[in-house]
Amino acid sequence: xxxxxxxxxxxxxxxxxxxxxxxxxxxxxxxxxxxxxxxxxxxxxxxxxxxxxxxxxxxxxxxxxxxxxxxxxxxxxxxxxxxxxxxxxxxxxxxxxxxxxxxxxxxxxxxxxxxxxxxxxxxxxxxxxxxxxxxxxxxxxxxxxxxxxxxxxxxxxxxxxxxxxxxxxxxxxxxxxxxxxxxxxxxxxxxxxxxxxxxxxxxxx
Numbered sequence: 001x002x003x004x005x006x007x008x009x010x011x012x013x014x015x016x017x018x019x020x021x022x023x024x025x026x027x028x029x030x031x032x033x034x035x036x037x038x039x040x041x042x043x044x045x046x047x048x049x050x051x052x053x054x055x056x057x058x059x060x061x062x063x064x065x066x067x068x069x070x071x072x073x074x075x076x077x078x079x080x081x082x083x084x085x086x087x088x089x090x091x092x093x094x095x096x097x098x099x100x101x102x103x104x105x106x107x108x109x110x111x112x113x114x115x116x117x118x119x120x121x122x123x124x125x126x127x128x129x130x131x132x133x134x135x136x137x138x139x140x141x142x143x144x145x146x147x148x149x150x151x152x153x154x155x156x157x158x159x160x161x162x163x164x165x166x167x168x169x170x171x172x173x174x175x176x177x178x179x180x181x182x183x184x185x186x187x188x189x190x191x192x193x194x195x196x197x198x199x200x201x202x203x204x205x
Contacts, residue, residue: 030203031085035175036072036158036195049074049158049197053175059193060094060170067163070173072195073110074156081150083119085200089141089158092172092192093125096134101125101169105141106159107197109148116157119148138192145200158197171195 034049037056049072061070087107095101103124108116124141150156162171172193 030201032199032201034074034156034158034197034199036160036173036197037175038070038173047072047173049156050175055176056174059174059178060172061160061162062168062170067104067161070160070162071116072158072160072173072197076112076153076155077150078152080152082147082202083145083150083156083200084147084202085145087120087143087145087200088198089122089124089139089143090192090194090196090198091124091139091141091160092194093137093139094134094170094172095137095164096168101162101164103139103163103169103171104161105143106157106161107143107145107199108157108159109150110155110157112151112153120145156199158195160195 032051034051035053037048037050037054038058038061039046039048040057047070061068089105091103091105093101093103104121105124106121107119109119110116120143122141122143124139125137160171162169173195174193177192177194
């Protein structure tokens with residue numbers, strides 16, 4: 001009688017479950033939360049976008065009669081990405097003095113040569129204030145992103161533009177949200193001191 005050889009059976013594997021570091025998933029789009037912070041080295045200062053709540057070298061940017069610009073850049077993409085949907089910028093603003101203050105946000109695509117192209121812009125607030133009365137504002141600004149493809153080496157930029165005439169305006173850039181902790185105001189108690197970009201990207205399934 002011929003020897004019976006044992007039969008080999010393939011052991012079924014556990015199904016692979018993909019996980020994504022997104023705060024929201026809907027319609028195939030994941031929303032990535034990015035924090036704006038300011039950086040310093042011995043020779044230069046700058047501003048970055050990061051998914052990590054880091055410390056910040058400077059906790060705010062200050063407005064002036066001429067609009068002040070600050071570019072917050074994400075590290076270049078290592079894989080192609082596509083952005084599409086509604087981005088939301090969250091920010092905290094302090095205004096003091098008898099004057100006006102305005103804030104704009106621009107979302108930009110930066111190519112490999114460093115040339116930026118504006119995808120969308122929005123004015124967040126235009127406010128007149130009374131002398132000696134500080135106002136703290138929590139800003140929530142939606143911006144509609146058309147389908148935008150990012151190649152390897154390209155990056156994302158959030159530009160904040162702050163204008164204040166006859167007063168001072170401070171826009172928080174503290175990822176940990178500790179700048180105005182304990183402050184009080186008739187407008188908000190306390191106002192957010194973070195700058196956050198909630199950016200929608202198509203899921204890479």
